[in-house]
Every structure is written in C-alpha cells, then in structure tokens.
Amino acid sequence: MDDRGAEATVDIGRTTAVECATGYYPDALGLKTLAHPKPNGQRPMITLEPTDHPLAVDFRDGLTIERAQQMAEQLMHRSPTS
Structure with a gap:
C-alpha cells in the first residue's frame, strides 16, 4: 500500500483559466494552487x-x-463571443 504524500501539500502551479472562462473575477493568473494528495488513488483536493x-x-x-x-x-446573458 502506497500512501506517500498523503499528508503532503504540493504546489501545482498557478490558476490560469478561471478569469478567462467566467470573466467574473479579476486577473487570477498569480494565484497559487495546491494539491493535497489523498490515499487509494482518490483525486487530490485542490485549494x-x-x-x-x-x-x-x-x-x-x-x-x-x-x-x-x-x-x-x-x-x-453573455454573448457567445465574450
């Protein structure tokens, strides 16, 4: 059973698409995201x-x-091109 990293937090980069997809938030390019690994092949929790x-x-x-x-x-209510 491999539970390496179960308690670790891994920096997975920076947000890039949220502001492009929604247009609701100001530039989020510099926000750091973290992955919190989970055991048994479960998806990590992203924060x-x-x-x-x-x-x-x-x-x-x-x-x-x-x-x-x-x-x-x-x-x-946005146009498809915005």
Whole structure:
C-alpha cells in the first residue's frame, strides 16, 4: 500500500483559466494552487493559497445563494463571443 504524500501539500502551479472562462473575477493568473494528495488513488483536493483576491475569498468562504445566482445570470446573458 502506497500512501506517500498523503499528508503532503504540493504546489501545482498557478490558476490560469478561471478569469478567462467566467470573466467574473479579476486577473487570477498569480494565484497559487495546491494539491493535497489523498490515499487509494482518490483525486487530490485542490485549494487556493489564502489571499484577499476575490476568487480565493469565495473559494475559502463560499458563496451565498444570491451571489451564485447573480454569477449564473451574468454568465447566461453573455454573448457567445465574450
């Protein structure tokens, strides 16, 4: 049984596509992401480094139903080329 890294945190790089995909958050290119390995071939848990960037705050604290609805509406009403 191989559980190397089960307690380790691995820097897997920086976020790159969230702001491109949603247009909702300011530039997130510099945010560090971390992978927290899990045993038995399970997918790792991915987290963002804690900062005051709006994406990191929403990731850490969660979204209200109202804010999630606002984001969904904004995305649904964009033109396909934006």
